[in-house]
Amino acid sequence: MSKGYDLFDDVCGFVGKAALYTKHPKGLVDQIMACNSIYKFTFPLRRDNGTYEVIEGFRVQHSHHKSPVKGGIRYSIHVEESEVKGLAALMSYKCALVEVPFGGAKGGVKIDRRRYSVNELERITRRYTAELIKKNFIGPAIDVPAPDYGTGAREMAWIADTYSAFTPESINALGCVTGKPLSQSGIEGRTEATGKGVCLGLREACDRLEDMKKLGLERGLAGKKVIVQGLGNVGFYAAKFLQEEGAIIIGVAEYNGGTYNEEGLDIHALQMHRIENGSLKDFPGAKNIENSISMLEMECDILVPAALENQITEENASRIKAKIIGEAANGPISRAAEKMLVEAGKFIIPDIYLNAGGVTVSYFEWLKNLSRVSFGKIDKRYDMLDNLRIVEAIEKASGVELSDDVKRTIVKGASEEDLVMSGLEDTMVNSYEGLRRTQIDYDVPDMRTAAFVNSLNKIAISYMDLGIFP
Numbered sequence: 001m002s003k004g005y006d007l008f009d010d011v012c013g014f015v016g017k018a019a020l021y022t023k024h025p026k027g028l029v030d031q032i033m034a035c036n037s038i039y040k041f042t043f044p045l046r047r048d049n050g051t052y053e054v055i056e057g058f059r060v061q062h063s064h065h066k067s068p069v070k071g072g073i074r075y076s077i078h079v080e081e082s083e084v085k086g087l088a089a090l091m092s093y094k095c096a097l098v099e100v101p102f103g104g105a106k107g108g109v110k111i112d113r114r115r116y117s118v119n120e121l122e123r124i125t126r127r128y129t130a131e132l133i134k135k136n137f138i139g140p141a142i143d144v145p146a147p148d149y150g151t152g153a154r155e156m157a158w159i160a161d162t163y164s165a166f167t168p169e170s171i172n173a174l175g176c177v178t179g180k181p182l183s184q185s186g187i188e189g190r191t192e193a194t195g196k197g198v199c200l201g202l203r204e205a206c207d208r209l210e211d212m213k214k215l216g217l218e219r220g221l222a223g224k225k226v227i228v229q230g231l232g233n234v235g236f237y238a239a240k241f242l243q244e245e246g247a248i249i250i251g252v253a254e255y256n257g258g259t260y261n262e263e264g265l266d267i268h269a270l271q272m273h274r275i276e277n278g279s280l281k282d283f284p285g286a287k288n289i290e291n292s293i294s295m296l297e298m299e300c301d302i303l304v305p306a307a308l309e310n311q312i313t314e315e316n317a318s319r320i321k322a323k324i325i326g327e328a329a330n331g332p333i334s335r336a337a338e339k340m341l342v343e344a345g346k347f348i349i350p351d352i353y354l355n356a357g358g359v360t361v362s363y364f365e366w367l368k369n370l371s372r373v374s375f376g377k378i379d380k381r382y383d384m385l386d387n388l389r390i391v392e393a394i395e396k397a398s399g400v401e402l403s404d405d406v407k408r409t410i411v412k413g414a415s416e417e418d419l420v421m422s423g424l425e426d427t428m429v430n431s432y433e434g435l436r437r438t439q440i441d442y443d444v445p446d447m448r449t450a451a452f453v454n455s456l457n458k459i460a461i462s463y464m465d466l467g468i469f470p
């Protein structure tokens with residue numbers, strides 16, 4: 001992280017700017033911005049070689065206006081309190097924007113995961129979970145983690161198993177975490193959900209002829225030249241789905257070097273190459289790029305930062321050539337850089353909208369766990385009445401009403417994957433519409449401010465309806 005950078009401050013700055021477009025009282029906006037609970041702790045790890053290490057962990061619950069709170073767990077050496085607070089805050093605004101009924105949270109463990117064996121990672125994950133259980137910072141009705149940078153389905157399975165072991169009476173224990181493997185009551189499509197959502201969001205943006213004309217671009221994703229930073233879970237699936245829609249992935253940047261081919265890179269082959277060789281270096285037919293951060297500045301139509309925050313800063317913003325920046329990562333553009341980019345006429349699709357596919361499908365997984373219904377059973381062998389009962393069971397168990405589109409898909413009879421993808425598409429399309437409507441209604445110049453106005457309004461209503469206790 002660059003010196004003086006604070007993600008939480010940046011997020012509050014964005015919200016403060018959005019609040020100027022609304023009439024919410026200052027006290028209410030202050031309450032919405034504040035982090036409600038911060039848990040910072042350390043615990044010991046016994047390494048495989050018998051030595052001991054102290055591990056630092058965090059869980060931040062940003063907003064209790066809705067329960068449970070929800071947000072991923074990050075394993076990274078850069079984890080620090082302000083980062084986790086900023087990421088937790090982004091979760092609150094993201095959930096509100098796409099109308100997923102959770103408050104925002106985030107967790108972090110300050111480790112470089114590459115330094116640890118699988119056994120050590122399992123001990124870290126299980127102990128981290130036990131620490132959260134001790135302080136009531138996890139549970140299906142309290143706080144529901146998910147994967148983020150450096151974690152995936154494997155870690156989520158360890159968390160679910162540890163939580164279940166400590167709460168044998170809980171019938172809903174598996175709903176304590178999402179992003180689990182399918183064998184552990186995960187849901188079809190969660191792994192690729194964030195990347196798929198990124199692709200759907202970019203498709204919505206590129207389908208607006210007027211917006212594309214202003215940028216001097218053709219309508220549609222097909223033929224657009226794309227550079228992706230980070231070929232992890234989000235970056236890989238975003239690139240894969242964009243490629244399937246006809247976009248041309250001309251460059252991919254990783255922390256240890258990038259690769260470039262003007263004609264396009266085959267994303268599957270590139271990922272296989274990386275798995276086999278440990279880097280993107282020497283991918284057949286492509287050019288090695290040693291300084292991968294410089295790839296953000298290369299000529300392209302769409303830049304997709306999908307690694308970490310604070311990648312586009314005051315220092316490099318003026319050299320960004322992409323016309324569209326799709327924020328797949330959380331917070332990749334600093335506040336100072338955002339101002340420069342907006343002034344330069346860049347079209348920025350903000351993180352709290354664009355990467356919301358992950359939490360959307362996590363919500364479906366949580367509903368599935370609470371209702372104890374296997375969505376896989378919702379197929380054409382069941383009659384419509386049975387499927388209607390499934391809708392009722394899900395709504396009763398979760399206490400929330402499903403959207404009409406999701407209800408229709410269930411009643412019609414669909415596979416779990418159909419259901420997830422239809423709900424995800426529905427969310428990304430409708431949220432884009434809502435976001436653009438806010439931008440027009442409030443006469444807001446940029447999409448990020450419009451996104452924060454939209455979510456601020458929804459959280460404010462929720463707080464006002466709740467009232468203040470006591």
Ligand SMILES: NC(=O)c1ccc[n+]([C@@H]2O[C@H](COP(=O)([O-])OP(=O)(O)OC[C@H]3O[C@@H](n4cnc5c(N)ncnc54)[C@H](O)[C@@H]3O)[C@@H](O)[C@H]2O)c1
Nearest residue numbers: 148149150194230231232233234253254255307329330358
């Ligand atoms: N996983 C999710 O469902 C999800 C959901 C919403 C948002 N996000 C956000 O997306 C981003 C990526 O998360 P992820 O889950 O894909 O993580 P990941 O760990 O699966 O992948 C991150 C990738 O970025 C690469 N990377 C790290 N530093 C880099 C650098 N300086 N330059 C280029 N590449 C670099 C890593 O090597 C890795 O391949 C994060 O900001 C995360 O908060 C993730």
